Amino acid sequence: MKHIIANFKSNKNTAEIKEWVSVFLHAIQHQALSTSIVLCPPLPHLSFFESVSRTKNIALGVQDMSPFPAGSYTGAVGTKNLEEYKIQFAIVGHSERRRYFHETNQDIANKVHECIQAGITPIVCVTKEEINAQANALTDDERKKVMVAFEPIEHIGTGTSDSLTNILETKKWIQTAFGDVPYIYGGSVNPSTDSTILQSEDIDGFLVGSACLDPEVFYTLLSKIQ
Numbered sequence: 001m002k003h004i005i006a007n008f009k010s011n012k013n014t015a016e017i018k019e020w021v022s023v024f025l026h027a028i029q030h031q032a033l034s035t036s037i038v039l040c041p042p043l044p045h046l047s048f049f050e051s052v053s054r055t056k057n058i059a060l061g062v063q064d065m066s067p068f069p070a071g072s073y074t075g076a077v078g079t080k081n082l083e084e085y086k087i088q089f090a091i092v093g094h095s096e097r098r099r100y101f102h103e104t105n106q107d108i109a110n111k112v113h114e115c116i117q118a119g120i121t122p123i124v125c126v127t128k129e130e131i132n133a134q135a136n137a138l139t140d141d142e143r144k145k146v147m148v149a150f151e152p153i154e155h156i157g158t159g160t161s162d163s164l165t166n167i168l169e170t171k172k173w174i175q176t177a178f179g180d181v182p183y184i185y186g187g188s189v190n191p192s193t194d195s196t197i198l199q200s201e202d203i204d205g206f207l208v209g210s211a212c213l214d215p216e217v218f219y220t221l222l223s224k225i226q
């Protein structure tokens, strides 16, 4: 079963999130979903997704994780703070975190460590250039417990995804560095993405940004992946 990970990034206020949840629940209510859906809203909106997460195969995730345990780390949100939300996944090392927040491979390794301690599966995002250094920053045990998302910066938010050939070639590099981990692709995945990509048995899931923001577009995308 493929994982479809919706990354809302810093979009939407409370009213817009409530509307999203209502429209999405209505769309899926009579459908048998054959994908594993992971919704990663902004942190203040997590509680609005509890009704969704009780439905079918829908899990809750976060877009980032503190690299530190509970303690005096002003502004950071870590696993202890999230306990009541039953978070199953955490995106870590997204290119926007690396670029705008200057996160290093070691910072991301610390986040992976925190997630694994708390039983949360980290979804480690990498570009081609980061594969080996990011894998080397993790322990052997940590490498076995992550999912890895190939996220080519030149295809994020542009409307055109990478080619299937390139996505599958990068999978080989990632699995050489990390081992036989679940392999996710992210970068302009939307309902118009080539069906050979959306239905490829060699891709274990997709990380979706822009195309998750409208619940009907997201639902249409899900129906093309099933």
Ligand code: PGA
Pocket: 007, 151, 155, 156, 157, 158, 159, 186, 187, 188, 189, 207, 208, 209, 210, 211
């Ligand atoms: P996009 O974002 O779907 O808007 O390209 C993907 C991502 O940032 O992971």
